[in-house]
Amino acid sequence: MAGEPQADCLFCKIVAGDVPATVVRETETTVAFRDINPQAPTHVLVIPKVHYPDAASLAAAEPKVAADVLREAGEVATEEKSESYRIVFNTGSGAGQTVFHAHAHVLGGRGLQWPPG
Ligand code: AMP
Numbered sequence: 001m002a003g004e005p006q007a008d009c010l011f012c013k014i015v016a017g018d019v020p021a022t023v024v025r026e027t028e029t030t031v032a033f034r035d036i037n038p039q040a041p042t043h044v045l046v047i048p049k050v051h052y053p054d055a056a057s058l059a060a061a062e063p064k065v066a067a068d069v070l071r072e073a074g075e076v077a078t079e080e081k082s083e084s085y086r087i088v089f090n091t092g093s094g095a096g097q098t099v100f101h102a103h104a105h106v107l108g109g110r111g112l113q114w115p116p117g
């Protein structure tokens with residue numbers, strides 16, 4: 001069924017507590033944890049607890065949860081005192097997506113170049 005946990009998905013395992021993570025926030029529908037390979041002083045991933053392969057498919061199927069992810073990204077930035085920050089959804093391997101469970105990268109704590117690479 002759409003949204004159900006996938007046995008081979010790293011982020012479903014983090015949601016289930018089977019893989020450890022440094023969790024900074026959790027809600028009924030989302031988990032936010034520090035990226036294991038940070039690219040900025042603040043680098044937190046916000047994921048929905050439900051499994052969808054990318055942000056757009058999450059938004060199409062469960063728009064409220066997609067909004068929860070965005071709101072939580074903002075809450076993380078506030079908690080980290082990042083007034084300026086970037087929310088990134090890499091989508092597809094050509095754009096650098098390596099984990100096919102929707103996730104927002106929240107990056108901040110340093111100047112961020114535009115356009116990104
Ligand atoms: P993406 O490349 O956009 O799919 O993002 C996946 C992110 O997950 C990368 O930035 C990885 O550093 C991060 N990552 C991979 N494994 C873990 C883990 N066990 N805990 C936290 N972050 C992870």
Ligand code: ZN
Binds near residue numbers: 051
């Ligand atoms: Zn998953």
